[in-house]
Amino acid sequence: xxxxxxxxxxxxxxxxxxxxxxxxxxxxxxxxxxxxxxxxxxxxxxxxxxxxxxxxxxxxxxxxxxxxxxxxxxxxxxxxxxxxxxxxxxxxxxxxxxxxxxxxxxxxxxxxxxxxxxxxxxxxxxxxxxxxxxxxxxxxxxxxxxxxxxxxxxxxxxxxxxxxxxxxxxxxxxxxxxxxxxxxxxxxxxxxxxxxxxxxxxxxxxxxxxxxxxxxxxxxxxxxxxxxxxxxxxxxxxxxxxxxxxxxxxxxxxxxxxxxxxxxxxxxxxxxxxxxxxxxxxxxxxxxxxxxxxxxxxxxxxxxxxxxxxxxxxxxxxxxxxxxxxxxxxxxxxxxxxxxxxxxxxxxxxxxxxxxxxxxxxxxxxxxxxxxxxxxxxxxxxxxxxxxxxxxxxxxxxxxxxxxxxxxxxxxxxxx
Amino acid sequence: xxxxxxxxxxxxxxxxxxxxxxxxxxxxxxxxxxxxxxxxxxxxxxxxxxxxxxxxxxxxxxxxxxxxxxxxxxxxxxxxxxxxxxxxxxxxxxxxxxxxxxxxxxxxxxxxxxxxxxxxxxxxxxxxxxxxxxxxxxxxxxxxxxxxxxxxxxxxxxxxxxxxxxxxxxxxxxxxxxxxxxxxxxxxxxxxxxxxxxxxxxxxxxxxxxxxxxxxxxxxxxxxxxxxxxxxxxxxxxxxxxxxxxxxxxxxxxxxxxxxxxxxxx
Ligand SMILES: Cc1cc2nc3c(=O)[nH]c(=O)nc-3n(C[C@H](O)[C@H](O)[C@H](O)COP(=O)(O)OP(=O)(O)OC[C@H]3O[C@@H](n4cnc5c(N)ncnc54)[C@H](O)[C@@H]3O)c2cc1C
Ligand SMILES: Cc1cc2nc3c(=O)[nH]c(=O)nc-3n(C[C@H](O)[C@H](O)[C@H](O)COP(=O)(O)OP(=O)(O)OC[C@H]3O[C@@H](n4cnc5c(N)ncnc54)[C@H](O)[C@@H]3O)c2cc1C
Numbered sequence: 001x002x003x004x005x006x007x008x009x010x011x012x013x014x015x016x017x018x019x020x021x022x023x024x025x026x027x028x029x030x031x032x033x034x035x036x037x038x039x040x041x042x043x044x045x046x047x048x049x050x051x052x053x054x055x056x057x058x059x060x061x062x063x064x065x066x067x068x069x070x071x072x073x074x075x076x077x078x079x080x081x082x083x084x085x086x087x088x089x090x091x092x093x094x095x096x097x098x099x100x101x102x103x104x105x106x107x108x109x110x111x112x113x114x115x116x117x118x119x120x121x122x123x124x125x126x127x128x129x130x131x132x133x134x135x136x137x138x139x140x141x142x143x144x145x146x147x148x149x150x151x152x153x154x155x156x157x158x159x160x161x162x163x164x165x166x167x168x169x170x171x172x173x174x175x176x177x178x179x180x181x182x183x184x185x186x187x188x189x190x191x192x193x194x195x196x197x198x199x200x201x202x203x204x205x206x207x208x209x210x211x212x213x214x215x216x217x218x219x220x221x222x223x224x225x226x227x228x229x230x231x232x233x234x235x236x237x238x239x240x241x242x243x244x245x246x247x248x249x250x251x252x253x254x255x256x257x258x259x260x261x262x263x264x265x266x267x268x269x270x271x272x273x274x275x276x277x278x279x280x281x282x283x284x285x286x287x288x289x290x291x292x293x294x295x296x297x298x299x300x301x302x303x304x305x306x307x308x309x310x311x312x313x314x315x316x317x318x319x320x321x322x323x324x325x326x327x328x329x330x331x332x333x334x335x336x337x338x339x340x341x342x343x344x345x346x347x348x349x350x351x352x353x354x355x356x357x358x359x360x361x362x363x364x365x366x367x368x369x370x371x372x373x374x375x376x377x378x379x380x381x382x383x384x385x386x387x388x389x390x391x392x393x394x395x396x397x398x399x400x401x402x403x404x405x406x407x408x409x410x411x412x413x414x415x416x
Numbered sequence: 417x418x419x420x421x422x423x424x425x426x427x428x429x430x431x432x433x434x435x436x437x438x439x440x441x442x443x444x445x446x447x448x449x450x451x452x453x454x455x456x457x458x459x460x461x462x463x464x465x466x467x468x469x470x471x472x473x474x475x476x477x478x479x480x481x482x483x484x485x486x487x488x489x490x491x492x493x494x495x496x497x498x499x500x501x502x503x504x505x506x507x508x509x510x511x512x513x514x515x516x517x518x519x520x521x522x523x524x525x526x527x528x529x530x531x532x533x534x535x536x537x538x539x540x541x542x543x544x545x546x547x548x549x550x551x552x553x554x555x556x557x558x559x560x561x562x563x564x565x566x567x568x569x570x571x572x573x574x575x576x577x578x579x580x581x582x583x584x585x586x587x588x589x590x591x592x593x594x595x596x597x598x599x600x601x602x603x604x605x606x607x608x609x610x611x612x613x614x615x616x617x618x619x620x621x622x623x624x625x626x627x628x629x630x631x632x633x634x635x636x637x638x639x640x641x642x643x644x645x646x647x648x649x650x651x652x653x654x655x656x657x658x659x660x661x662x663x664x665x666x667x668x669x670x671x672x673x674x675x676x677x678x679x680x681x682x
Contacts, residue, residue, distance in 0.1 A: 008613055008614055008616070008617035011616065014492075015607055015610070048608075049609045049610030062609075062610035062611045062613070062614050063614055
């Protein structure tokens, strides 16, 4: 086993870290306070080649691997989690899906612009009545000649009011459930498309989360991704990169919590000594550091597995589940270590705690990820052991999402 | 225009001071897994070279004498956009004194082919000898300008901006030429672009040993060293915090100004 990063991975991490430390971290508190979208940082990230970084060079990307993409998201989120989520949705869902499932014409039309940061990407699955149970979505797409007419309301769309292209899921046949879902590339300039409410959030306040309203929204047939009814498969295919991306965001936030806590514990004196000398504080720091390392390894391993073309649905779920919960524990402890100051906006841990909260909710709630993991464990044809060094359980196909696990989501898992 | 930039890999000077450890025998800093970077002014030198290449065309080569891990420094330079890199890595060579190091680098430069311009940082971020540029120029028989922030080409000659106290000199010199680089606003090192990093990772970098350069023990290595560091002392820094009282912001500002004057800071 070898835990070394390659030259490229290390250099990418170092470059993004330097950028994040110098140009992003100093802005983060202000962007959060003013709820200002990180437009300039995103532009700079585009110049560095971070936007669309996993897209091959012939479509304008850097051709980096999933591990590098996670390393970059960790560094960005360590400085500014709002920018982290914007990049994550842009890279790990929008660009990935267009590259993996788009036609040549769709790739040529969107990927170079997405990589240059001329347009931003969004991914829109959730609806008011369909969250975890994504397959129950109600937005419809009806074919009228060379157009589809989309009707419905989409919710919680990250980058929603900023995006130049949105991967949007709608049903072309409600009677067929998840097999009726189709994916579309929607440009906000088309007739019938309207940006609704911009959500006011607890955290990630510099990120954009919008409602999209579709009233006979006209989407040309050539903007359909794949065939009718293949939308759910498209959503599922982005599971791994999307979840690893959020796991990476969690690791970044948790790392920031740890660094702030170590710094503060050394400086803050009570009872005549730095609070770092109290064992109660030391144990918190030790737990935090250990969980962050575990989360980092789970995340990078899921990503490495993906880069090697191996199944990793379960690994990505484990990484997302563990990292998001570890980040919440780290943030809570960071605030605790800061005492009353941790509760004030003058210190960054207050923001870290608000930002971390959503991690166990989006891209699959913790409950849903436990469900996915348990289903794999209990499935009649269990997946190969998740441990490459463990007992081999044969090469059988992973009881993958195609067999009943929904996007962030379980098909028929909740509703009676 | 061919430019060779000599870069040194050092322990990141940003590490916390308590991680700084000295080897009592060699009086050198112990690496012990600490993060390594290209010495700061060497990065400025890379930037000067890349800007010059953008203006007049040509090629930039990075050259490093270091441990095998110094390949990381070459790869970083390639990531910034230099065209190729060479690593000289052979344990005995690393124990050379600055005179020996200059000899090694000169031999390597001769093997690559003496370029139009040789750049070094004006001082390294670890040992801080400030001699490599001039020693290297001497070894190569080139004219040398030190503490330069910018190099331009005019009528086939180099026009270099040499930073002196309270100003600068513009020096004209004929190529080939050796120049040591200091930082200013014009040569802030660029970020690597991810695409260049990906290309850098794939690039082959030749690694040379003493024998490849025809180096003899009499000129290099610990045996040939004519300088030896006898002792190093680490200054003890104390910091203390004072809180100034005052009713209004104006009072507090006045108190601060008076205190700073007392301390002869202003
Ligand atoms: C800031 C933010 C950004 C977002 N960005 C996007 C985006 O870009 N694109 C997008 O499409 N969506 C996005 N979302 C939506 C997000 O993915 C959903 O909020 C998430 O999937 C959960 O759905 P829900 O909110 O409807 O909760 P629900 O599904 O209603 O869940 C409520 C609770 O019930 C639990 N629950 C549900 N089903 C089960 C079950 N079967 N077993 C046990 N417990 C269950 C859940 O775990 C949760 O605790 C975003 C959300 C937020 C807050
Ligand atoms: C919203 C708000 C309202 C408040 N209102 C009031 C008020 O009305 N009146 C008032 O007087 N104060 C008030 N406070 C202050 C509050 O009581 C203090 O914040 C609290 O006593 C903790 O002190 P501290 O913030 O200085 O943290 P510190 O004492 O610096 O503690 C920092 C961390 O070190 C730990 N620690 C400290 N000593 C030890 C030890 N010996 N062993 C192990 N761990 C240790 C703490 O548990 C904590 O985790 C308020 C604070 C807030 C945030």
